[in-house]
Structures are given as C-alpha cells and as structure tokens.
Amino acid sequence: MDVRIIVETTFENGTTKRHRLGRLSRPSRRAQPEGFGLLLENAKTILGQLQNVILRDQIEETSEASRICPDCDGIRAIHDYRSRVLDTLFGKFEVKAPRIRRCACNAKSDVVLGGPLSPLAHFFPDRSTPELRRLRAELGARHSFREAARILETFLPCAKQVNTSVRNRLGKVARDIDGMEQTEPLGATAVEDPPALTVFLDGAHIRCRPEYQKRDLDVVVGKIESHDRCRRFGLVQQAVLSPASQLRQDLRALGWDYEQTVTVISDGEPALPNLVRNAVDGKVRHILDWWHISMRIQHVENAVKGLLQSRGFSGIPVLFKRPAETLRWYLWHGKVLTATTSLQWLMVDCARLVTDDRVVTEAARRVQARCRDLYSYLANNMDNLTNYGQRHRRGLPVSSSRAEGCVDDIGNTRMGKRRRMRWSPNGAHRVAVVRAAVLDGRLTGAYQRAAA
C-alpha cells in the first residue's frame, strides 16, 4: 500500500492551502515485522516536514497581519526580507521574516524611530523555541549532558545536539529561574493570614572537581511546605552570592510575610538551620528531626538486646530492658530530662557489669558507647527537642524524611557519588536549581506563561 500525507492549512481569512508532505510505501509482498506501521525514522521525517509547513504558514499569516497599520488600518509596504534561523524540537529551519516600512500616517515618529519594523523579531530572541530550551534543560538536569543530547536526537528530528550546548542551555535556564523569580511580584496577593511554613532540610555530598582543592561539595536541598503547597529547592552555597536571599525568595514564593516564624526540621548539623535563620532574620523554630533521634534510640535498643542475649549475662534483665524500652516513649513525648536520666542509669548499670567475662564486658561497653552517643546528641540539641507526640497528633510534621526524598531527586540521581562525575560549585548549583524547578513543575509553568 501507499500512504500519502497531505496537510491542509486554513488561514484566519478563510483561504486554505494544501501541502503534500511525502509518502510512505508498504509493499504487501515484502512485508517484514519491522515494516509495519510508522517507524521512528519515518515519524521523525514527517514531524520535521510538518513543522516546516506549519512554521512557514504561521510566519506568513503573522507577517501579513502585522502589515496593517494600527493607526490608519492601511497596508504597509514590505521593505525587505531577512533570513532567520529558528531551532525547534522538530528541526532547524531557515525562515524569511519580512521587515515592514513605517506608515506615512505616522511620519512624525518615523523621524524619531527611523528604520523598518521587524514584527517577528521578538518571537525569536534566542533563535530557538522555548520548548526546545526547556526540554534541553530538563533532560540535562536528569542525565549527563551527553546522554541528554543523545536522547533528544534519538526521538526527535531536531538538529544535531552537542553536550556543551545542552550544558550552556541549562545554565541559561538556571539563571532565568533565579532572575525570573526575583522580578516576579512575589506573594503579590496580600495574604491576610500567612501560612505556617515548614522547611525540611538535608544535604547531599557530591564529588568536587580537583581544582577546587577539596573532595566534596555540599548541595543543600530541601522542601518548603505550607498547608496546601510545597516547593523544592537546591543550592550550592559557594556558587551563589547570597544563599540566604536565595532561600528567602523561595519562602516568599510560598507566602512568607517577613514576620512569621518558620519551622525548620533537620538533623543535628547546625549549618543547615543557620542558613534559614539568616534568610528569615532569626525567626526560626528549629526542631530536631525525629527520624534521626529514632535511629539513635534504635542503636541503644539493639545494643541492649545484644547484651541480654550474650551468654554469661548475670545481671537483672529488667534493669536494662526497662530503660531501653521507655527511652523512646519519653523522648517522643518531650520528657527529655527523664530520658537522659534513664540513659545515665543505663550507663551506670552497664559499668557495674564489667566482669571477667569478655563477651559480656564487650556487650556492656557497646551499650555504654551507644548511650553516650545518644546522650551527647541530645545534650547538643537540647533546645531543638520538642513534644513530638503532641505535634504528630496535631498533624504537624516531625521528620525530615520528606526532604530525604529531595536529596535523592535533586542531588543523587544526577550528581550522586556513584555517577563518578566531578562538579564545580556553579555547575552543581545550576543542575540543582533546574532539577528542583522540574520536580515542582515550575519550569513548564514559567515557559508556558512566557509563551502565552
């Protein structure tokens, strides 16, 4: 059989135009399994041809429409044609864009402005379509630049993609995101009741390029949540002039009003909450992440279990079992002093157990070490402990496990240590910014707004 592809354009003035794109032949006698239906190569050719036709018709119609003088409705003359190259997802095309003479009715401004008008110039400021720019950045934030270029070329009839152009494009989009959000009238809708904001913070460590004299780079990743919205972010502190103002932008975007106290949930690392503290001028309630506490309690519990099970254990089991069991309950309910007291008793009882029996002594020392660990962790973060049970019952978050998902999404999938890539602070920052925007759906949204 033979398939012919004909495209018919109907312009706004009612005229129509037909284009014959091409044909596919599928001879029945020589049918092969891979010869059934449309193949990727055919589809790419057809898409390219289709884009060519649509683009040219659209430019023709738009140019015609812009010849009409807005002041006197007269038709303005065409001065000349300039050729422009337009890069799209479906191929690179050289198109002719007309320049139009100014109308005689507008003679006065003619003198001032001079020169012919180029009505299509503002459509192609970057010589590429927003969609192509967005997709390049989106893929570059998820895959290596080379891989991203390959994926684009595999599925689309776009022009040859180079890894460096994907990287540059991603950089441009990252700058656009930062810039766009700074000029956007953030929180313009004056909220009477600013939402309670919680910031979940965590960090990802990625390999640093050798010229920066250190092994690792820290990417701060996190998530800001209000009752109905959330926003992810990722940044490398060395790469931005002011990480605090960057974070402030993100908070403002969720309706922070410069006054309200922001809740920060993170583990014991003080650098992370300090970043938020700088951003909001100190109005921070820092809560130690329950998950990290819970892990340390678990270590104590396991060590005690090991001690009780060790052969030759001669103590009173309940003396060790009880404190280990109640520890979690006390901490969950914010009874920190009681919890630390029972930790101390546990340590004292373990010290008494030290005997000739090597196994028991070792097990007892392990319990002591784990207890000391938890004890100093709690002591260092005393101000950041809370009644977790009560928060939980009120439906408030107690754990930054939600930020840990961000670490994987923003940091590790693209820049994780297993990928064996080394990063500069700027490069890593750009990828993190774009990746966070992609995950939030902000990238698509922004370009759709720009295209509208």
Ligand SMILES: [Zn+2]
């Ligand atoms: Zn006119």
